[in-house]
Amino acid sequence: MPDRITLEVARYRPENESAISFQQYEVPCHKEWVVLDGLNYVKDQLDGTLTYRWSCRMGVCGSCGMNVNGEPKLTCATFLADYSPGPVRVEPMTNFPVIRDLVVEIGDFMRKLTEVKPWIVRKEEKPLSEGEYRQTPQELDEYKQFSMCINCLLCYAACPVYGLEPDFIGPAAIALAQRYNLDGRDEGASERLEILSQHEGIWGCTFVGECTKVCPKDVDPAGAIQRYKLSASLASLKRLLMPWSVP
Amino acid sequence: MRASAGYTEYHPRWLRRRKSTYWWLERVSYLAFILRELSSIFVVWTVAFLLLLVHAVSQGDNAYRHFLSWSGSPLVLLLNLTSLLFVVFHAATWFRLAPQAMVVHVRGRRLPGAWIAVSNYLLWALATALVSWLLLGD
Amino acid sequence: MARRSIEPLLWLLFSAGGVLAALLGPIFLLLFGVVFPLGWLSPPNHEYLLSVLRHPLARVFLFAFFALLLVHGAHRFRYTLYDGLQIKHLNEFVNLLCYGGAIVGSAVAAYLLWRVP
Numbered sequence: 001m002p003d004r005i006t007l008e009v010a011r012y013r014p015e016n017e018s019a020i021s022f023q024q025y026e027v028p029c030h031k032e033w034v035v036l037d038g039l040n041y042v043k044d045q046l047d048g049t050l051t052y053r054w055s056c057r058m059g060v061c062g063s064c065g066m067n068v069n070g071e072p073k074l075t076c077a078t079f080l081a082d083y084s085p086g087p088v089r090v091e092p093m094t095n096f097p098v099i100r101d102l103v104v105e106i107g108d109f110m111r112k113l114t115e116v117k118p119w120i121v122r123k124e125e126k127p128l129s130e131g132e133y134r135q136t137p138q139e140l141d142e143y144k145q146f147s148m149c150i151n152c153l154l155c156y157a158a159c160p161v162y163g164l165e166p167d168f169i170g171p172a173a174i175a176l177a178q179r180y181n182l183d184g185r186d187e188g189a190s191e192r193l194e195i196l197s198q199h200e201g202i203w204g205c206t207f208v209g210e211c212t213k214v215c216p217k218d219v220d221p222a223g224a225i226q227r228y229k230l231s232a233s234l235a236s237l238k239r240l241l242m243p244w245s246v247p
Numbered sequence: 248m249r250a251s252a253g254y255t256e257y258h259p260r261w262l263r264r265r266k267s268t269y270w271w272l273e274r275v276s277y278l279a280f281i282l283r284e285l286s287s288i289f290v291v292w293t294v295a296f297l298l299l300l301v302h303a304v305s306q307g308d309n310a311y312r313h314f315l316s317w318s319g320s321p322l323v324l325l326l327n328l329t330s331l332l333f334v335v336f337h338a339a340t341w342f343r344l345a346p347q348a349m350v351v352h353v354r355g356r357r358l359p360g361a362w363i364a365v366s367n368y369l370l371w372a373l374a375t376a377l378v379s380w381l382l383l384g385d
Numbered sequence: 386m387a388r389r390s391i392e393p394l395l396w397l398l399f400s401a402g403g404v405l406a407a408l409l410g411p412i413f414l415l416l417f418g419v420v421f422p423l424g425w426l427s428p429p430n431h432e433y434l435l436s437v438l439r440h441p442l443a444r445v446f447l448f449a450f451f452a453l454l455l456v457h458g459a460h461r462f463r464y465t466l467y468d469g470l471q472i473k474h475l476n477e478f479v480n481l482l483c484y485g486g487a488i489v490g491s492a493v494a495a496y497l498l499w500r501v502p
Binding site: 165206230 | 390392393394396397400461464467468
Binding site: 015070095098099141160164207208209210213227229230 | 260261263270271280284344347349350
């Protein structure tokens with residue numbers, strides 16, 4: 001294994017430029033180094049102007065998502081040696097506007113996430129005196145997978161529908177809505193139904209399945225969306241055929 | 248976000264990259280997805296073809312024989328072979344994805360995904376056997 | 386009050402059509418499209434096929450089969466036009482073409498099945 005590898009990094013400097021250009025950096029290629037290590041080496045030793053997001057460097061914060069050789073990846077979880085002899089192309093995540101270099105604008109997702117109410121919704125709060133909510137392991141299993149989402153947005157980068165339809169709510173937001181819908185303590189399913197049932201809420205999804213493929217935490221957002229399509233459409237049918245049964 | 252975001256020192260001009268019309272050629276999985284979606288055309292052809300069959304049967308024995316020999320002509324045969332491939336592709340992908348889309352609970356416990364897949368394939372085998380028996384048996 | 390969307394209903398019909406297409410499409414196409422025309426097996430004789438077709442249950446089932454498959458195809462094709470060609474601005478036209486086509490096709494199917502002697 002050669003001890004150096006070339007990173008081809010996308011640069012975008014809005015003060016002077018209106019398009020992305022690529023800059024090559026040669027970095028050491030240690031066995032245990034990840035792409036993020038390479039980028040940090042560039043920033044420390046070669047070019048301090050390189051701008052990118054990262055934090056935990058261990059795959060739990062969701063900050064360092066980028067396109068590596070065209071695939072959305074967490075750069076802290078992608079080994080450089082796997083791409084030897086290189087070069088390794090590092091670009092900002094697809095489907096998002098680029099603010100600078102490798103940093104993308106995620107405000108759209110933040111707004112959509114808030115819209116689906118990703119918190120426990122109760123019609124009436126349980127008083128403190130009644131103690132805590134209790135859940136069996138089976139009840140936890142119902143939604144646990146969807147709670148593993150770290151909001152890294154790789155699924156949005158992989159989803160062609162999100163790229164084509166700006167109003168599409170997107171995989172992670174729907175998976176997180178499901179996390180709460182399936183939580184026994186939550187009573188907000190009908191509130192979320194209103195948001196998600198809009199044309200581009202979940203119906204834009206055509207089950208491409210790429211979101212599940214790229215998810216680093218095995219959340220399976222595609223599965224969450226299809227399951228939700230079934231429950232939402234049955235709920236709509238019920239409301240249509242038996243309008244009196246809906247509160 | 249301001250409507251006309253020209254570059255100012257604290258609000259950079261965001262780069263919005265347009266998605267190419269050929270986005271589906273960029274990855275094999277995207278291409279496979281589009282082919283799966285195009286199977287819809289062949290599903291519609293299947294209906295058209297079977298309706299032609301129904302019509303021929305209604306018109307009498309001669310029309311029926313004529314339909315059968317027409318189905319044997321090279322172009323129609325090729326179309327039907329292609330349709331068969333695409334419809335089988337649709338069926339295979341549909342059954343493969345079904346467990347991901349459906350979670351079934353029996354008496355409070357979740358059925359393993361494999362059960363959903365197996366029951367789908369069994370149903371497929373049953374339907375095939377039924378139709379075969381109906382059309383071939385005598 | 387949520388805007389009453391027709392999407393959930395369309396999706397249910399699409400799914401039903403998808404299941405039927407998957408279960409029965411291959412065998413119908415295999416037999417009438419390949420096996421019988423090529424003479425690998427002898428096709429059912431006309432009298433028998435007519436007697437099967439004229440049975441009311443067969444007519445009802447086949448109508449549902451044809452209609453659902455058409456809706457399935459229309460729904461999927463509509464989304465392919467959106468996503469594949471990015472012609473979302475032709476929204477209404479695409480919907481009319483696809484679902485209108487499915488409705489017309491279903492009407493034709495109903496007529497043909499009704500008219501089986």
